[in-house]
Amino acid sequence: MERLLEKTSIMKHATPHILRHTHISMLTEACVDLPTIMKRMGHDDIKTTMKIYTHVTEKMKEDASQKVQKTFVSILNIRIS
Template sequence: MEILFLKRENGYPFLPKNIIVRMERLLEKTSIKKHATPHIFRHTHISMLTEARVDITTIMKRVGHDDMKTTMRIYTHVTEKMKEDASQKVQKTFGNILNIGIS
């Protein structure tokens, strides 16, 4: 299982508490009201990989999951781009189906 950690230039990992404090300071400077932790980026990353059509096995290896159900159920989220792509596929495949036989 491969788990990636953010590391400083000297090779030592960032302390999670320091990342949280930094995120809180940055969020105070924005209009974002949602409570966010560094873990939210894990969800975003996996959703972006899914949106980019990276295969599930590669995603699982990249994020250290052994169970595909965990990855699919918890971490993949439907994005606006995915919704648009689905609509375009339906339109392309079935768009003219209602026009058949109508004169």
């Protein structure tokens, strides 16, 4: 763990469990489908993956806003630059 952390810019205490959470959040952010994430993490129950490990990131919030704007631009009367 120490050797891995030396290769990053992470300054706070990190554990394998924290990295597992981060990994799953990054997969979700990259739009990897849930069954693939579950298989990769060894989860059999979707509740485990959804309730414990997936976190909404700032990028995911921004992407959602952009998708809404793009999809509903005519209804919302928004000008996209």
